[in-house]
Amino acid sequence: MGRDMTGFSTVGRCPRGRGRLWTAAVIAAVAMIGVSDRISAADGRFHGRIVLEGQAPDLAPLVTKDQANVKDREVCGAHDIPDESLVLGKDNGIAHVFVFLRRAPKGYRKQVPQDPVILDQKGCVFLPHTALIQVGQKVLIRSSDPIQHNVHSFPKRNGSTNLLIEPNDQKGIELVYRRAEAGPIQVKCDIHAWMSSWHLVLDHPFMAVTDENGEFSIDGLPPGRHRFRVWHERGGLLEKSLSVTITGNDEPVTLTYPASKFGG
Amino acid sequence: MFIFMPVLRSRMAVPAVSLLLLVCVGSGCERSVPVEWESSELVDALPDEQLQQQLRDILVQHCGTVARPRLVTRPDAGIEFQQHLKHGQAVYMKRCVQCHGVTGDGNGPVAGHMYPRPRNYTKGIFKFTSTPYGTRPRRADLIRTVRRGITGTSMPSFDRLPEKDLEAVVDYVLVLTQRGELEYQLAMEAEASEELDPEYVQEYVDDIVTGWQEAELATTWPLSPQPILDAERARAGRQAFLSKGCSKCHGEDGRGHTKDNIGLDSWGFATRAADLTSGMLHGGQEPLDVYRRILNGINGTPMPGFGHALQSEPETIWDLVAYVLEVSNRRRFGETIPAGLIKPYDTAARQAEAEEP
Numbered sequence: 343m344g345r346d347m348t349g350f351s352t353v354g355r356c357p358r359g360r361g362r363l364w365t366a367a368v369i370a371a372v373a374m375i376g377v378s379d380r381i382s383a384a385d386g387r388f389h390g391r392i393v394l395e396g397q398a399p400d401l402a403p404l405v406t407k408d409q410a411n412v413k414d415r416e417v418c419g420a421h422d423i424p425d426e427s428l429v430l431g432k433d434n435g436i437a438h439v440f441v442f443l444r445r446a447p448k449g450y451r452k453q454v455p456q457d458p459v460i461l462d463q464k465g466c467v468f469l470p471h472t473a474l475i476q477v478g479q480k481v482l483i484r485s486s487d488p489i490q491h492n493v494h495s496f497p498k499r500n501g502s503t504n505l506l507i508e509p510n511d512q513k514g515i516e517l518v519y520r521r522a523e524a525g526p527i528q529v530k531c532d533i534h535a536w537m538s539s540w541h542l543v544l545d546h547p548f549m550a551v552t553d554e555n556g557e558f559s560i561d562g563l564p565p566g567r568h569r570f571r572v573w574h575e576r577g578g579l580l581e582k583s584l585s586v587t588i589t590g591n592d593e594p595v596t597l598t599y600p601a602s603k604f605g606g
Numbered sequence: 607m608f609i610f611m612p613v614l615r616s617r618m619a620v621p622a623v624s625l626l627l628l629v630c631v632g633s634g635c636e637r638s639v640p641v642e643w644e645s646s647e648l649v650d651a652l653p654d655e656q657l658q659q660q661l662r663d664i665l666v667q668h669c670g671t672v673a674r675p676r677l678v679t680r681p682d683a684g685i686e687f688q689q690h691l692k693h694g695q696a697v698y699m700k701r702c703v704q705c706h707g708v709t710g711d712g713n714g715p716v717a718g719h720m721y722p723r724p725r726n727y728t729k730g731i732f733k734f735t736s737t738p739y740g741t742r743p744r745r746a747d748l749i750r751t752v753r754r755g756i757t758g759t760s761m762p763s764f765d766r767l768p769e770k771d772l773e774a775v776v777d778y779v780l781v782l783t784q785r786g787e788l789e790y791q792l793a794m795e796a797e798a799s800e801e802l803d804p805e806y807v808q809e810y811v812d813d814i815v816t817g818w819q820e821a822e823l824a825t826t827w828p829l830s831p832q833p834i835l836d837a838e839r840a841r842a843g844r845q846a847f848l849s850k851g852c853s854k855c856h857g858e859d860g861r862g863h864t865k866d867n868i869g870l871d872s873w874g875f876a877t878r879a880a881d882l883t884s885g886m887l888h889g890g891q892e893p894l895d896v897y898r899r900i901l902n903g904i905n906g907t908p909m910p911g912f913g914h915a916l917q918s919e920p921e922t923i924w925d926l927v928a929y930v931l932e933v934s935n936r937r938r939f940g941e942t943i944p945a946g947l948i949k950p951y952d953t954a955a956r957q958a959e960a961e962e963p
Binding site for chain 1: 739740741790791794795797798799813817850851854855868869872903905906907908909910911912913914915
């Protein structure tokens with residue numbers, strides 16, 4: 343560990359899962375607010391920013407414009423394709439970091455979102471680069487490129503998928519995951535081997551992925567202690583069991599990780 | 607043929623693992639069988655020894671032991687089935703273990719330099735199936751594969767094996783497979799949750815049962831009846847091969863000898879798009895075999911399924927089958943095919959390269 347806590351008393355760290363909770367203030371407040379036991383009424387929120395400390399590694403584009411021997415050059419070589427395995431925003435906020443509870447809090451009743459998650463492919467890049475998906479929710483895979491792609495997923499619990507997607511297939515194909523995964527899974531295109539994206543599939547909505555400035559928010563949490571996992575494709579499992587006490591009146595937190603974790 | 611030496615990593619906590627007992631097959635006692643299956647590295651890596659032990663106990667409960675193997679999908683099988691599995695084990699220890707390993711992890715003593723590597727069963731993934739990508743195979747798929755072998759790889763044909771032995775060895779492969787599946791899921795659960803809640807354990811067991819049951823009902827069939835696969839079909843197939851995306855991995859000549867033709871399979875090994883001209887189709891020579899490779903893709907590998915993409919033009923799949931069979935047979939008819947073509951994929955890139963000083 344050996345680095346500063348980020349100053350918010352609701353955050354504690356468990357170095358080895360079962361380890362002790364470092365700080366867990368304001369638990370008393372929970373009782374006083376008198377939160378309803380119905381989870382739908384929960385307004386606890388785990389939110390904040392994830393920040394890189396130090397010098398980020400310099401990542402060359404995966405494909406440069408007009409690169410000679412790139413496959414499907416007229417589409418994939420039309421522009422630089424940036425390496426999205428580490429994307430930094432304002433004040434070194436890290437994008438595409440997953441923050442999630444492995445299992446839903448007790449009492450949570452499952453509600454599958456109606457709207458599908460859309461996975462598009464444009465300019466030989468997966469859009470979005472990271473996605474949050476719930477078990478049972480539809481995932482619509484489509485393509486806005488005039489060339490073929492294949493969408494190949496590497497889940498650890500669900501069956502994997504590997505489908506060829508026709509050029510400009512806007513109708514797309516629907517997938518549904520049946521089981522929660524233990525962590526984010528990779529989705530790739532083997533034809534264009536640099537194309538990679540990450541999906542987190544859980545059987546509850548208590549997950550978030552940081553935006554372009556490293557900000558995240560998980561809403562609707564019942565008050566009490568929760569253990570979050572924090573994962574990034576370069577950094578790996580940054581937190582295996584980040585213990586956080588949610589009160590319903592939650593201040594934003596800042597989680598800081600050294601550049602060395604990301605190959606910096 | 608092979609000198610088999612059981613390779614058992616020494617295990618601090620479980621000295622019993624290194625005890626051996628002899629099993630007799632047919633004519634004599636030939637192979638030694640360890641008393642216990644080894645744990646996977648994932649299990650060994652769990653920091654909590656008690657949790658490790660709990661996990662091993664759960665595995666024994668559902669998959670039995672080397673002395674009394676069990677199928678997760680047949681929890682209440684009687685003594686007769688038990689004997690059948692023991693027979694399968696004896697056949698396995700005689701004919702398969704040197705490649706596929708005692709626990710079925712594909713790490714047998716002679717597996718080292720094979721490409722492709724002997725199948726690691728413990729992921730539950732098999733390539734040459736009649737079922738859709740991402741699902742388990744049917745038992746009949748495995749029996750067919752073991753009987754005819756996998757041409758062009760080290761996997762031999764066992765067509766001389768008596769029916770009884772074949773059925774038994776495949777069921778024993780299923781024991782190892784399902785044990786591997788359960789062990790992997792439990793290890794991930796234990797790693798993530800630091801406990802093994804019986805409720806979740808049951809869910810994992812149920813998933814395995816459901817997966818294998820569903821596969822039995824998931825046979826895929828051609829979207830349109832098989833036409834006569836003549837030269838005209840093959841010509842149309844060549845066009846489709848170039849326009850539908852096949853050439854992007856297999857190269858325009860189907861040889862797959864292109865420099866960026868390299869991917870990862872689900873077992874963690876490098877794999878290349880097949881050289882379709884080699885005359886040795888791994889997944890079988892029958893039109894239906896090739897059709898299924900194209901329709902479903904090849905499980906665990908980058909070869910994608912074209913069932914969705916070609917849904918509205920099912921005849922194209924037959925054209926492709928005709929073409930694949932034609933290229934695959936060329937060499938047999940004495941035609942030589944230039945080797946090692948390494949070239950960029952699209953015409954624009956080729957021109958660009960030609961223009962480069």
